[in-house]
Structures are given as C-alpha cells and as structure tokens.
Amino acid sequence: MTEQDLAFVLNRCPVLEKLLMTGCRWPVCLRTRSHSLRLVEVCQCIAPEITVVNAPRLERLLLWEAWGGGSLTYMSSKIKIGHAPKLRFLGFLVPGMHQLEIGNTAIKAETKASPNTIVPSVQMLAVQVKLGTRIEARMLPSFLRCFPNVETLYVQSVNDDFKFWGPQAAGTGKLNLKFWKEAGFIECVQRHIKKVVLREFRGTRSELDFLKFIAEHARVLEKMVIVLTHGHSPSDPVATNLRTRMTSAKWANACCELMIFKTPFAQEGTTWCYLSAFNLSSTDPFDVSKCHDGTCQSH
Template sequence: METHDVGTARWFQIFAAKGVKELVFVNRIEKPMDFDAHPHLPATLFKCTFLTRLYLGFWRFPETARLPRSAAFPYLRELGLCSLVMKEQDLAFLLDRCPVLEKLMMVGCKWLVCLRIQSRSLRCVQVSYSIVTEINAVHASLLERILLWEPWGDGGRANMSSKIKIGHAPKLKVLGMLVPGMHKLQIGNTIIKAETKASPSTIVPSVQVLALQVRLGTCIEANMVPGFLRCFPNVEILYIESEDDDFKFWGPQSGSAGKVSLKFWEKAGPIECIQQHIKKLVIRMFRGTKSELNFLKFIAERALVLEKVEIVLHPESLPSNEVDAKVRTFMTSAKWANGCCELMVLPYQGTPWCYRRGFDLTNQDPYDVSKCREGQCQSH
C-alpha cells in the first residue's frame, strides 16, 4: 500500500509540473463497496493548482487538517466526487479552497453528506446515490440548480429523513427531486408543513422548474405536496416522479393510511403556481392508479396556462395505448382550465437524471432527457 501511495504521489507531481488542467483520476478496485479497500489520495493532489476540471473516483480523500492553509485549487470550475470516502470537514475545506468553482457533483458518497453551500461562484450542485443528512444553501448568490437523484436520507431503511434548507439563493431556478415523504424543507427560518401558507418569508420566487418524488396515493405524503408547491409560486415546469404506494423506503410506516381522492386535492385551496404559471406537467413512472388520475384532474382543472401534459409510463405498466385510452376516458369529465392543452402518453424513458445535461446551464430544463436517448443531446 505504501509503495502504491508513493507512486500515486509521483503522478500528481508530474501532473503539476506539466500544468494539467483537466483530470479524471479513478481507482480500480476489486470490491468497490468495501470502504476499507479505498486507498488514500496523497496530499500532492493539491499541487495541481492549474486544474480547471477534476473528477475523483473510489479513493479515500486526504485529511485536510494536515494540509497547509495555502492549499487550494484557484482555477477549478468543475468538480466531481465519485464514491469517495471523505469527512465532512474535509469537504468543507475543499469547497472553501475552490474560489471560482461553478459546478459540483457528488455521486455514491461513502459518508453522511452534510453540504453547506457558502459560495459566491457555485452555480450548479448535483447529488445522487448518497446518504444526505442536510443540504443547506446558506449563502449562494449565483446558485441556479440543486439537482438530487436518489439521495437517501439518514435514519435507517424504512424511516429516512433529510433536510433541505434554502437561505440566500436569489438565482435558484431548478430544484428537485424533492421527496415530501423524506425531505424536511426549510425556507429561511421556517420549516414547511402541510398547513404552511405562502408569505414573503416562505417562498422562493426564482424557482421555475420543480421536481417532486412522491407517493400520490399515500395521504401523509400527498398532504405535503400543496405545501411544497406554495413555496415556489413561479414554477413553470413541474415534474412528478410517481412512486408505488407500497414502497416503504422512506417515511413513516403508517404513511399509507388515509384515502387520496379528488376531494382531498380540492381541499388544498388555491396554489399560485398551478393557477397562474405552470405551462408543462410531467408525471413519470405512471401506473394509471386512481390517485394519479385524481392528481392529474386536479391540476388540469386549475392550471390556466397549462400547455402540455406528458404522462411517462412505468416500465411494468399496461401497454401505452391501453393507458392512453384509460387516461383520456377518465379525463372526459374534467373541465380543463385551458382547453388547448396537449395531452401525451409516452413509453418508459429510463432515469431522468443526466449529469451532463444538469451541468449544461444553457438548457433550461435538465430533467427533459428525451434527447439523451435519441442521441441528440447537445450536452454530451
């Protein structure tokens, strides 16, 4: 192991001497889930001061407490941390030493992620397949996107919880996937609850694209959806990742109690983003359940400027033509707020997460990954 560390340290010295600007440094290990098998990255990594783009995978990050205070990546703009073993204080140190960092991705992190975003440069943060205890946009004046995909909460398999706090993020445009059954959302000093009313202190008016992952037939989760939507009054594109109501990977075990009918949604009252701003609704992993249909009808009858509804099927659902007929039959009784709205039923499209599209800040909707599968994604 010591010889390997010396060799790795020598590599970084060579990279530094050559002024390498882009580096992907991934360790090949036989047992990627064995955290003890992850070798240490040498501190000579910080000698590569010319780096503008850095991706690290399957390493144990060096202990930053032993590094000189001058250690930094002054030109680094894009950082990917993939399946690293890393301490919270080392992550904080690293981010503090990247003064122009714009894009941060963390995938498969091998530690409890508590991410405090205090940056004048960060524009996009992506976190996936990691155990996240908290993401806190404390002071992020340029932050435009917080993209989460399968971020597991702390607290055990059946009772996961995680905190999402939004403090100062005036340019935040894209947020999700938020999970009402797992995420505790806090705006400023207010923890959002089902009964929370919209007020200047509980809204984030800059958000235009919002994605929620929710069990629409589970009362305790569905009850939080209106509260979440009230926090983002100017949302124009809404994604709903519909989860199986029998899915018990997060939230209270009693969560399935209660009935989610159309009247349930009607009791939510007026919601500004639905009535005035939502132009596109996408319901993914659609199975054709009554709870999904009721939610669709609730939106359709209130969204005055809704232009398009996309129903993306679950891979194990009925054939698309049968689901299409079922949806259209059910919606014949709906009094559409916008009679010109287009309704489409589409086959399963796979995961909605594409990290390259997420980092492409010229694309307004990072969750629209249809072109990624058609081979036309300009972000690739």
C-alpha cells in the same frame, strides 16, 4: 470526507461553478457558502442535510436519491434554502422524506405561503411522491406553495406500496379528488404552470385525481405530458382510461395538449442522467429522454 473537509475545499475554490457529489455511502452534510457556484448536484448519496446558506449565483440544485442517514426505515433528510436569489431549477424533492426549510421556517402540511416561506426565483420544480398515500401527498400542496412562479412541474410518481423513506413510510389512508379540491389556492398551479410532466404513470385513481385537479385549475397550462410506467403503451387500457377521465375534466385551459408516451427505458423506474444534468447548457436538467450515452443511473 467530513463536512468540515468539504467546506474547506469549497472555501478555497473561489471560481468553482459546478459541484457534483455522487455515490457517497458515508453520511456527509453539505453546507453551501459560495459566490461562484452555479450548480450543485447530489446523486445517490447519503446526505442527512443539504443547506444552501449563501449562494448568490446558484441556479440549479439537483437531487436524485439524496437520502438521509439512519436505517432503511428512517431516511429523513433536511433540505434548507437560505440566500439563493437566482435559483431556477430545483428537484427532485421528496415530500415523504425531505424536510424542507425556507429561511428559518420549516415547511409543514398546514404551512401557508408568505414572504418567509417562498422562493420566487424557481421556475422548474421536480418532486418524487406517492400520490395515493395521504401522509406523504398532503405535503405536496405546501411544497408547491413555496415556489409560486414555477412554470414547469415534474412529478415522479412512486408506487404506493413502495416503502423506503422516512417516518411517513408507515402512513396510510387513500386520497381522492376531494382532497385536492380542498387543498386551497396554489399560485403556481393556477397562474404560472405551463407544462406538467408525470412519469411512471400506473393508472391509479390517485394519479388520475391529481391530474384532473391540475387540468381543472391550471389556467395557463399548455402541455400535460404523461410517461407510462414500464410495460404499458399508449394503446393499452391504462392509457385509454386516462384519455377518458381527462376528456370528462373541465379543463381550465381548453387549448391544453395531452400527450401520452411509452417509457423510453427498458426497465421499470425513471432513469436519471446525472452527467447530462451536470451540463449548464441544458435547458431542462430533468429531461432524461435525450440521454443516450449510457451514463444514466437507474432508480
């Protein structure tokens, strides 16, 4: 199906509320102009560009393995957000692959927050990132500044040795806590985030530094949820080291609860339940722990 064919179908579905694209192996660009759509989900598709042009009722833009075109070493994809005043759920954005544009502004590592670079309606954001690779993780603060009112943040931690997407895949250079301290003011972190979920935790220094940064700057943080990668349990040395490091942190909110869980799945890689996320009655489309019906897609 070409971009024109897809636009033709959407233009003639004036009451369509939900759109799911899954398993598309032929590149297709999705440009959304709809006064009825409330949910758009793109799962395991080759999508060089996903653009929300005008979607006044859109509440959820959900992406999972929405790769760009090209070869396995260059899979950059554009995610453009235009008019979507009710957009509340967004992710998974991949700073190492997705080129984010807000309005007519391309978001770069040095981009500062301004009325032209923010989407204030987003309350739940999910990102997939290699926290230990500078050229990828340095985009994360800029992405977070685009969504100043986020209350729940999901972080899918990717192994730094995993090389799959975008021109940034060749980037090296490790990060430390100093990098995060020099990131500057991030409004959602310091004023609005109440819950952070980090999945696929391996116990790397970069993960620990990121979590310490969040703990010491998130003033209203109520829960920090850590889901260990496959093969680890809350009683092993990885979890013990995590508790030790976080105990030494100067928590911005001393009442915040640290929760550590074993992954609920029998294999490495977080599972994405695209059918569960497709349900508008679900209050958290990124929570895969409640999906037990065998419909999940593995990363």
